[in-house]
Amino acid sequence: MVSEALFTIFGKAAADRVSPLATAVSASVLSLALGLYQAIGFDFSSVGFAGWASVVHYGAFVTALGYLLWFGGLARVPASTAGVLPVSAAARWEDEAAVRANAKN
Numbered sequence: 191m192v193s194e195a196l197f198t199i200f201g202k203a204a205a206d207r208v209s210p211l212a213t214a215v216s217a218s219v220l221s222l223a224l225g226l227y228q229a230i231g232f233d234f235s236s237v238g239f240a241g242w243a244s245v246v247h248y249g250a251f252v253t254a255l256g257y258l259l260w261f262g263g264l265a266r267v268p269a270s271t272a273g274v275l276p277v278s279a280a281a282r283w284e285d286e287a288a289v290r291a292n293a294k295n
Contacts (some may be wrong), residue, residue: 205265214257
């Protein structure tokens with residue numbers, strides 16, 4: 191939750207100065223750097239077609255398109271409005287966790 195709040199705060203500051211595309215690319219490059227570190231020693235040949243298709247889908251639609259929409263929205267709304275999304279997402283996650291816990295009982 192704290193990291194999402196910081197992501198929004200810094201994203202809003204960046205969105206006021208640079209385009210949403212530049213902000214999204216910067217966030218992706220930073221994530222790529224962390225991912226490359228994790229990739230050391232990983233056997234990429236063990237991943238099948240479905241796995242690679244999932245990676246491409248996640249990278250193109252979930253990450254790239256999601257970042258573009260998020261930073262585009264940050265550039266257009268006040269920070270107080272943009273900050274509501276992480277809170278509502280956390281509340282939804284808590285609600286779903288409670289539903290799962292009650293379903294087990």
